[in-house]
Amino acid sequence: xVNIAVLVKQVPDTNSKIxxxxxRVDLSSVKMEISPYDEFAVENALQHKESEGGTVTAIxxxxxxxxxxxxxxxxxxxxxIVRLDYDGYMDSNGLQSVLADEIKSxxxxxxxxxxxxxxxxxxxTGPGIAxxxxxxxxxxxxxxxxxxxxxxxxxxEGGDAIASLxxxxxxxxxxxxxxVRKSNVKGIMMAKRAQVxxxxxxxxxxxxxxVSEVMPPAKPAGKKYEGAQSAQTVAQLLRDEANVI
Amino acid sequence: xxxxxxxxxxSKGKINATTNELVTAAGMLGSNCTLVVPCTxxxxxxxxxxxxGITKVxxxxxxxxxxxxxxxxxxxxxxxxxxxxVITSASAQSKDLAARLxxxxxxxxxxxxxxxxxxxxxxxxxxxxAIQNVSLNGDAVVTIRANIFRPAExxxxxxxxxxxxxxxxxxxxxxxxxxxxxxxxxxxxxIIVSGGRGMGTPANFSHLEEIxxxxxxxxxxxxxxxxxxxxxxxSMQVGQTGKTxxxxxYIAVGISGAIQxxxxxxxxxxxxxxxxDAEAPIFQHADYGIVASWEDALPVLSNSLxxxxx
Ligand SMILES: Cc1cc2nc3c(=O)[nH]c(=O)nc-3n(C[C@H](O)[C@H](O)[C@H](O)COP(=O)(O)OP(=O)(O)OC[C@H]3O[C@@H](n4cnc5c(N)ncnc54)[C@H](O)[C@@H]3O)c2cc1C
Ligand SMILES: Nc1ncnc2c1ncn2[C@@H]1O[C@H](COP(=O)(O)O)[C@@H](O)[C@H]1O
Numbered sequence: 001x002v003n004i005a006v007l008v009k010q011v012p013d014t015n016s017k018i019x020x021x022x023x024r025v026d027l028s029s030v031k032m033e034i035s036p037y038d039e040f041a042v043e044n045a046l047q048h049k050e051s052e053g054g055t056v057t058a059i060x061x062x063x064x065x066x067x068x069x070x071x072x073x074x075x076x077x078x079x080x081i082v083r084l085d086y087d088g089y090m091d092s093n094g095l096q097s098v099l100a101d102e103i104k105s106x107x108x109x110x111x112x113x114x115x116x117x118x119x120x121x122x123x124x125t126g127p128g129i130a131x132x133x134x135x136x137x138x139x140x141x142x143x144x145x146x147x148x149x150x151x152x153x154x155x156x157e158g159g160d161a162i163a164s165l166x167x168x169x170x171x172x173x174x175x176x177x178x179x180v181r182k183s184n185v186k187g188i189m190m191a192k193r194a195q196v197x198x199x200x201x202x203x204x205x206x207x208x209x210x211v212s213e214v215m216p217p218a219k220p221a222g223k224k225y226e227g228a229q230s231a232q233t234v235a236q237l238l239r240d241e242a243n244v245i
Numbered sequence: 246x247x248x249x250x251x252x253x254x255x256s257k258g259k260i261n262a263t264t265n266e267l268v269t270a271a272g273m274l275g276s277n278c279t280l281v282v283p284c285t286x287x288x289x290x291x292x293x294x295x296x297x298g299i300t301k302v303x304x305x306x307x308x309x310x311x312x313x314x315x316x317x318x319x320x321x322x323x324x325x326x327x328x329x330x331v332i333t334s335a336s337a338q339s340k341d342l343a344a345r346l347x348x349x350x351x352x353x354x355x356x357x358x359x360x361x362x363x364x365x366x367x368x369x370x371x372x373x374x375a376i377q378n379v380s381l382n383g384d385a386v387v388t389i390r391a392n393i394f395r396p397a398e399x400x401x402x403x404x405x406x407x408x409x410x411x412x413x414x415x416x417x418x419x420x421x422x423x424x425x426x427x428x429x430x431x432x433x434x435x436i437i438v439s440g441g442r443g444m445g446t447p448a449n450f451s452h453l454e455e456i457x458x459x460x461x462x463x464x465x466x467x468x469x470x471x472x473x474x475x476x477x478x479x480s481m482q483v484g485q486t487g488k489t490x491x492x493x494x495y496i497a498v499g500i501s502g503a504i505q506x507x508x509x510x511x512x513x514x515x516x517x518x519x520x521x522d523a524e525a526p527i528f529q530h531a532d533y534g535i536v537a538s539w540e541d542a543l544p545v546l547s548n549s550l551x552x553x554x555x
Pocket of ligand 2: 060
């Protein structure tokens with residue numbers, strides 16, 4: 001029986017417009033959803049359970065708005081849902097500390113997470129937790145075979161590396177070729193009634209300060225040409241003006 | 246001023262040119278820069294002492310550096326690195342390593358830095374829809390995007406110290422599956438030619454390959470192309486659920502410029518768009534836009550490149 005954890009995070013819908021109010025991003029009118037790669041992490045966690053037997057626990061760190069994401073994955077077949085309650089800024093050190101503590105006390109054998117979260121784009125959480133736990137890890141997995149340990153495919157220089165990884169371990173998940181399942185009505189009804197196991201945490205204070213959040217500098221308007229013949233002009237500009245060819 | 250440590254970026258067993266960019270970034274974050282070179286043979290580090298701006302080279306020698314293993318690399322490089330701000334490239338492998346190094350030292354990791362000004366570091370958030378500026382209160386690990394900082398010159402001269410290191414392997418490589426084509430991967434290329442659904446059929450990607458061959462470029466694709474055509478593998482996908490790239494030149498052909506595609510390529514230095522729809526959103530981000538069908542425009546582009554590049 002494998003004790004499986006999967007990390008899920010709520011982030012703005014990727015179609016949403018990001019606004020700055022004052023000197024911070026304002027998410028008050030943005031629709032939140034599960035971070036795209038976390039869907040692959042959940043699918044891998046469920047397939048691991050189906051292959052080897054065990055339980056899947058989804059863990060998130062956030063405020064009660066994130067319960068929606070937990071219920072969403074509950075509807076897919078996750079057994080337990082846990083929220084580490086925190087409504088403020090944590091740096092990577094703080095976030096990984098509270099997650100590593102929870103994973104240690106939960107006695108998990110394997111942790112799946114997304115390759116990177118759609119808000120930070122960082123990709124730090126999986127390997128960072130593994131280091132804190134003294135576990136092995138593979139990042140950006142595109143294919144996983146389950147057994148006593150794991151056989152994981154991930155990109156390497158010039159191709160793909162297929163490596164074995166013994167448990168306990170952390171795997172961060174890329175898209176790959178697996179299809180993620182959809183929830184059905186029965187699952188959604190069951191998830192509605194499910195209880196979120198809410199726990200309080202006290203992370204170490206951040207070792208960095210957010211000075212400001214701003215819009216990306218506007219790009220100067222480009223040059224636009226009509227007609228195929230302009231491709232010749234553009235080629236010349238790439239050489240003479242942009243100096244890139 | 247804080248000391249800095251740069252972890253050299255290697256490709257094909259040699260120190261990669263982005264290492265010089267990392268040294269420039271180190272000069273903006275602190276002083277007394279030590280370059281740590283992960284290697285199986287210390288000769289790899291022989292020439293590293295010439296990078297201007299470093300005060301010391303440590304060739305961290307270990308058999309664990311034969312293939313990438315996150316746990317062992319972090320252990321070995323942590324033991325070889327003095328304290329200070331650690332700087333690596335923002336390649337997929339180095340970001341993974343950086344996260345572990347930071348965790349080992351219980352400090353924060355700041356990934357994908359695209360600018361440094363007066364000690365403030367800028368990183369893209371929300372797939373580049375906004376920029377976050379942060380300052381460090383002490384040591385940290387920082388990864389730097391390629392193609393942004395001017396590379397340090399090679400007119401210095403400092404000693405190379407060889408240090409034997411070791412770490413515990415957590416993975417065992419079973420097999421390396423080489424890419425089918427000789428072509429560069431989008432994440433490694435300085436120039437990328439990408440096609441979208443507007444290419445019509447996967448066979449038409451051969452026209453992009455022809456241009457790419459002239460430019461020494463990689464071929465990329467939009468998600469619509471990857472999802473529609475089996476022949477176009479996900480490894481070519483650029484965008485939010487594909488790869489994030491920032492080449493010098495990105496040529497988008499038959500790609501509309503959806504927000505999730507932009508997320509993966511908007512930081513490219515120069516963007517060229519070829520699209521028959523003058524209203525396609527990609528034109529708002531293109532430095533050079535060509536409103537035409539690719540069937541008409543690519544032959545002209547190909548001929549022009551042939552005469553320019555000889
Ligand atoms: C969660 C999520 C994640 C996503 N991740 C990604 C991602 O990683 N990468 C990504 O690319 N997309 C991603 N998408 C999909 C994205 O929203 C778009 O659907 C996709 O980028 C569209 O691809 P396209 O531009 O090739 O196709 P289309 O939008 O169909 O555009 C085709 C373009 O080709 C032009 N065209 C047609 N014929 C010709 C011709 N003969 N010559 C010249 N031009 C022509 C048309 O004018 C049109 O602009 C994601 C979506 C979601 C919801
Ligand atoms: N607040 C969070 N709660 C739960 N999981 C998280 C959180 N932040 C990050 N993760 C997990 O770590 C992955 C990588 O996040 P990041 O390191 O921020 O790119 C995400 O895809 C999630 O699986």
